[in-house]
Amino acid sequence: MRRKLPWILLAVSLAVMAVGLAFGEYRAVLEKAITVCLDCIGIG
Amino acid sequence: MGASTAAKPARKPRDKRAWYQALFALGINAWIPSWFKGEIFQGGIKGVCVPALNCYSCPSALGACPIGALQTSFAGLRFNLTVAEKKFGLYVTGFLAAVGSAVGRMPCGWVCPFGFIQELFHRIPSPKIKLPHAMTYFRYVVLATTVVALPLLVVDQFGYGQTWFCKWICPAGTLEAGIPLMLIKADLRPLIGFMYYWKLGLLALFLGWFVVSQRPFCRTVCPLGAFWGLFNKGSLFRMAVDDEKCTLCDKCHKDCPVEIKIYKSANSPDCVRCLRCVSSCKFGAISYEFLGKKEIAPDLRVKKPA
Numbered sequence: 262m263r264r265k266l267p268w269i270l271l272a273v274s275l276a277v278m279a280v281g282l283a284f285g286e287y288r289a290v291l292e293k294a295i296t297v298c299l300d301c302i303g304i305g
Numbered sequence: 306m307g308a309s310t311a312a313k314p315a316r317k318p319r320d321k322r323a324w325y326q327a328l329f330a331l332g333i334n335a336w337i338p339s340w341f342k343g344e345i346f347q348g349g350i351k352g353v354c355v356p357a358l359n360c361y362s363c364p365s366a367l368g369a370c371p372i373g374a375l376q377t378s379f380a381g382l383r384f385n386l387t388v389a390e391k392k393f394g395l396y397v398t399g400f401l402a403a404v405g406s407a408v409g410r411m412p413c414g415w416v417c418p419f420g421f422i423q424e425l426f427h428r429i430p431s432p433k434i435k436l437p438h439a440m441t442y443f444r445y446v447v448l449a450t451t452v453v454a455l456p457l458l459v460v461d462q463f464g465y466g467q468t469w470f471c472k473w474i475c476p477a478g479t480l481e482a483g484i485p486l487m488l489i490k491a492d493l494r495p496l497i498g499f500m501y502y503w504k505l506g507l508l509a510l511f512l513g514w515f516v517v518s519q520r521p522f523c524r525t526v527c528p529l530g531a532f533w534g535l536f537n538k539g540s541l542f543r544m545a546v547d548d549e550k551c552t553l554c555d556k557c558h559k560d561c562p563v564e565i566k567i568y569k570s571a572n573s574p575d576c577v578r579c580l581r582c583v584s585s586c587k588f589g590a591i592s593y594e595f596l597g598k599k600e601i602a603p604d605l606r607v608k609k610p611a
Contacts, residue, residue, distance in 0.1 A: 267541040270406035278399025286378070286396035291352030293377045294361040294369040297345055297493075301362045301373065301471045301478035302486050303504035304496040 322415065322579055323424070330418035332367075333357065334481075339364035343489040345482075354400045357417035358529050360475070362482035364489065371397050372452060372529050373471050373478075379456040380466035401529075405536030408595075413523055413530050414562075414577035419477040420523055424562060426515035434517045435564060440525045441575055447474070448528035470528060472500070476508040483508075519562050524575060534574030542578065542595045544571045550590035557582035557591060567591060 281287075299305035333355045336346035345364050355368035378394030404412060413420050427433075451470035460466055471478055483504060486493055514521045523530045546568050558566045560582060565575050567582050568590075583591045583600075593600055 266539050267406055270536070270539060271403060271541065274399050274402035274406050276399070277395050278403060281393070281396030281399055284392070284395065286392050286394070287352045289378070289392045290354070290369050290374045290396065291349065293374060294351040294366075295345070295347040297486065298360070298362040298373065298468075298471060298478070298482070299496075300468045301360050301475065302483035302493075303472075303479060303501035304493065304498065305467075305472055305500065 320581065322581070323421070325415055326418075326421035326424070329357070329416040330421055333359055333416075334363055334365040334367065334418070336365040336367055340485070340489060343491075345486075354397055355416075356404050356412040358419050358475075358477050358527060359417070360478040360482040362478065362486065364482075364485055366481070370477075371401055372475075373468060375401075376452055376456045376468035376470060379453060380468055382457065382466075383460075383464055401532055402536070405533045406540055408542040409537035409540035409572070409578060410530060410533040410574070410576060411542060411578040413527075413533065414579035417523075417529075418481070419527075420520060420577065422480070423515045423520045423522060426512060427519055427562075429516045431516050433519075436518050436521060436524060443525045444527055444531035444534075447526055448531040452528045473503075474507065474526065476504070476511045476522065479504040479508040519564055520577070523577065524563055530577070531574075534576075537572045537574050537576060537578075540572075542593065544576065544578065545592050545594060545599075546571045547590045547592070550588045551586075552588055552590075554588075556585055556587070560585040 336348070339346050345362055346366060348367070351361065351366070351368060353368045354371040354374060355366075356371075358372060359366060359368070359370055361369045361373060375394050375397045378392045378397065382392060382394075447470065451474060455469040456466040458466070459469075483501065487497070487501075511522055544567060548568075551568050553568060555566075557568065558564065561567070562579055562581065563575050563577055565573050567573070567576065571591075578593075580593065583593060
């Protein structure tokens with residue numbers, strides 16, 4: 262079981278990531294990332 | 306003459322890892338033209354998360370900071386607003402968990418530019434102060450509150466949350482984006498107010514702390530390190546200590562950039578897997594295993610010419 266656990270975790274993580282991508286979350290992250298984040302730079 | 310040469314103390318071999326850290330720091334912030342144009346990189350690949358705390362408002366950043374992206378998802382996730390985004394942060398959470406499942410906290414030791422900066426500052430000669438272990442638990446509080454709970458639960462008059470960690474704490478954002486953008490974008494300067502000076506003051510405090518303590522931000526504050534550390538015990542990449550070979554000489558502890566005793570807990574959530582202990586152990590007691598392959602003594606040091 263100890264040897265399988267990381268593989269199970271990895272498979273579940275990739276599946277969660279794929280669901281997020283399927284729901285258009287890449288676009289949401291991109292939109293945030295290409296805009297100057299005023300909170301990050303201290304003027305938000 | 307020969308005797309005086311022989312008496313000269315041997316210089317400590319330098320760590321080859323610093324070159325990898327520099328390479329990764331430049332690699333994920335490689336869009337240099339932005340610095341001259343006075344804007345941030347806006348290419349379509351910027352939605353790809355980088356495995357590091359690296360502000361996406363750094364002018365040359367090629368990818369997205371996973372902690373910033375995660376807070377933004379939670380801050381905008383509302384079910385009572387028709388205009389709110391129903392994004393659960395699954396892409397970013399899945400990405401973080403996938404990296405954690407594969408290598409645990411290893412990106413902290415090899416990729417993260419802010420970890421690299423801390424190690425560089427710690428090379429400045431000064432009295433050094435060890436961190437009490439109890440302080441390392443604070444990073445879980447930061448993760449649970451400023452990254453998850455507060456962006457989700459505290460809303461403004463329009464019903465939206467804030468990116469609390471980015472706004473109130475993140476010194477990486479100030480160093481990599483706040484200062485550079487003020488230098489290259491004159492139109493932002495009139496907006497400087499209390500928050501900017503708060504973050505500048507916090508950054509100054511952290512930089513001073515980096516000089517006297519080893520990677521204090523990673524160990525006590527960083528929510529990304531807190532998350533990946535949870536995977537250290539169950540990741541594909543694993544550290545191991547051979548109790549029969551270990552003499553408890555404590556050399557690994559003295560050389561460790563996060564001051565852990567790996568012989569007590571080989572896969573501690575504090576370990577950034579820099580592998581310095583593997584090469585510093587003279588007895589070959591410390592090893593690592595990845596995808597079934599076991600390595601005992603990688604030479605990560607820059608060799609001096611004979």
